[in-house]
Structures are given as structure tokens and as C-alpha cells.
Amino acid sequence: MEHSYSCRFRFFLACTVLVLCLSTRVARCQLTDDFYDYTCPDVYYIVQQHVFAAMRAEMRMGASLLRLHFHDCFVNGCDGSILLDGTDGEKFAIPNMNSVRGYEVIDAIKEDLERMCPEVVSCADIVALAAGYGVLFSGGPYYDVLLGRRDGLVANQSGADNGLPAPFEPINSIISKFRDVGLDTTDVVVLSGAHTIGRARCALFTNRLATSTSSADSTLDATMAVKLQNLCAGGDGNQSTVLDITSPYVFDNSYYQNLLKQKGLLSSDQGLFSSTDGIANTKALVQTYSANGDKFFWDFGRSMVKMGSISPLTGEAGQIRKNCRIVN
Numbered sequence: 001m002e003h004s005y006s007c008r009f010r011f012f013l014a015c016t017v018l019v020l021c022l023s024t025r026v027a028r029c030q031l032t033d034d035f036y037d038y039t040c041p042d043v044y045y046i047v048q049q050h051v052f053a054a055m056r057a058e059m060r061m062g063a064s065l066l067r068l069h070f071h072d073c074f075v076n077g078c079d080g081s082i083l084l085d086g087t088d089g090e091k092f093a094i095p096n097m098n099s100v101r102g103y104e105v106i107d108a109i110k111e112d113l114e115r116m117c118p119e120v121v122s123c124a125d126i127v128a129l130a131a132g133y134g135v136l137f138s139g140g141p142y143y144d145v146l147l148g149r150r151d152g153l154v155a156n157q158s159g160a161d162n163g164l165p166a167p168f169e170p171i172n173s174i175i176s177k178f179r180d181v182g183l184d185t186t187d188v189v190v191l192s193g194a195h196t197i198g199r200a201r202c203a204l205f206t207n208r209l210a211t212s213t214s215s216a217d218s219t220l221d222a223t224m225a226v227k228l229q230n231l232c233a234g235g236d237g238n239q240s241t242v243l244d245i246t247s248p249y250v251f252d253n254s255y256y257q258n259l260l261k262q263k264g265l266l267s268s269d270q271g272l273f274s275s276t277d278g279i280a281n282t283k284a285l286v287q288t289y290s291a292n293g294d295k296f297f298w299d300f301g302r303s304m305v306k307m308g309s310i311s312p313l314t315g316e317a318g319q320i321r322k323n324c325r326i327v328n
Ligand code: HEM
Pocket: 060, 062, 063, 064, 065, 066, 067, 070, 098, 099, 100, 101, 165, 166, 167, 168, 174, 188, 191, 192, 194, 195, 197, 198, 199, 200, 201, 204, 240, 266, 268
């Protein structure tokens, strides 16, 4: 009797220790939605204020912050590596140079947070939160941004050059780049819906326009092709236009409706609906989201959480940068 009691007690103790260990592990090694609740509860308010002000000055900034998070996460995980200065950094990688925007907004947020809760909130988490508010203030879905990332110690320029998808790539090859970071075909279609806001430069879509030796892309609406031709003629490639011609500053599902009408801007956009390279289910998904905006919103939040969880540094890994542009 005595023996069995103490045995049971010991078993209970062992279980308690196990549960404690597990929960400590979880707290240390996974992202959570309450990570700063005790250490910096105002983080939401601060990020929100800055993103709101930046978007009031320039609505496009919401889109730019969303893309910043995407380009951070695809290279060495969501670790703020894109923010590191230096010509050998990710900022100077081909997909990012003269293209990715929003660094100053992140700097301003970091400055406020360092005053309020020094060395607590990572730059990677600031980027993730700013992207979430960029979506929300553009009229898109609210989703719980998971937090607890730490900042990386290195930038990876070749990783950015090789890992980020280009708009000229076949859909198959884009899908394979997403798969490399743990995202599936549905994530490709859902996250491409981010192109419901923001702009792109001529250099990224002139491959679809007529030249003296070739005609325009047959999957591009003819009227739209002529307009784009005029916009881009004689420029240096930096002129830009909206990615969603229907409602350029509103986060909605018109991006997908445009694709049904051959009015996607980039090859990688229109290809999700029109490509014949063997990935049939992207077309079906485009049809689904064009018809069901609620489903798009729900799935977008889900895929953002997934993208935001690509190889995060947690626990003791990495550091909390004091200045997002340089390692401590
Ligand atoms: C599927 C593969 C993708 C390709 C090939 C692609 C390509 C591009 C290109 C070429 C631009 C214009 C860049 C410039 O003009 O310099 C752009 C803009 C943008 N991309 Fe993507 N993208 C992809 C996926 C994504 C994803 C997953 C997101 C976010 C979840 C995203 C968000 C954005 C946003 C918001 C903009 C506009 C940014 C601004 O106006 O500052 N894109 N994308």
C-alpha cells in the first residue's frame, strides 16, 4: 500500500516535471501570440501607430511592408536578415535592390521600442507585425501574428538571389521554391493574392509586351497590353504600375477575378490561371478565390502564419538587435 502510494506519487511528480519541461520547451522554441505580453505589451500599439501613419502618408507602404516580410522569411527564415546593411547583404540581391521598401518604417518602430523596452522585441517580429497591420489597414483579414522570433547574425545575398521567385519563372519552378521553405501549392496561390495591393516596375513585366520581333503575351488582355506598352515605352524600366488594376489599394479578391479576365500583371500572376506547364490545381484555386472572398481571407491569414513560421530563431539562438541594420 505504502509502496504503491509512493510509486504513484513519484509517477505524478515525473509527469509534472515532464509537462513543465515540455511547456518550457514550447515557450522557448515556438512562436506564440502572447510572447511580449509581460515584457513589452505596448508593442502592438507602437507598430500599429507607425504603420498607420506611414500608410496615411503613402497607402502603398502597407504593400511594401507585406513584401518585406515575405522576402525576409524566404532567406534563412524570418530572422530580420533582409534588414542588415552592407553591399554584401540581402538588400543588394537582385530581387531586392531598388525594389524592396519600408526599411525606414521598421527603423522608426525599432527606435521607439528600444526606448520603451530595450533589447526585447526582435526586428524580425517587428517586420511580421508590420506586415500584418499593412494587410489589415488595406482592408484585408486580421490574423494573429505569432511572435518570439530572434534576429539572425548574417545576411545571405546568394540565398536571396537563388531562393526568391522571379516573375519570369515557370509556375512549376516557383512552386518548387516555395516547397523548399515548407510551403505548398495552395500557399503559392493564396500568398500571390498579396498582389491585390502594391506596384511593380516595367522591368518586371516587359517580357509580356510586344517588341519589334515578337508579339505580346497571348494570355495578357490586349487593351491592357497597349496601356502597359505606352507606360513603359522609352523608360529605364523603373516606371511602375499597380498589380491589381481593379482596386489597387484595397486588399480584396479582385486579384483573382482579374486573372480570369487575363488581366494579371506579372507572368507569375497570370500563369496561376493560364499556365499550361502541368500544375492544374492552381487554376482551380484561382477560380475558388475569385468566387469566394471570405475563403481567400481565411486562407490568407493561415498561409501568412505558415510563412511567418519559416525556420524562426528562438530560445538562445541569434540575438535581439538594438539597431535593425547592424548586428550588436
Ligand atoms: C509567387 C511568387 C512571387 C513573385 C514572382 C513575385 C514577384 C513580385 C514582383 C516582381 C514585384 C514587383 C517588384 C518591383 O517592382 O520591383 C512584386 C511586388 C509585390 N509582391 Fe510579390 N511576388 C511573389 C509572391 C509574393 C508573396 C508571397 C507576397 C506576400 C505574401 C508578395 C507581396 C508583394 C507585394 C505586396 C508587392 C508590392 C510591393 C510594393 O508595392 O512595394 N509577393 N512581387
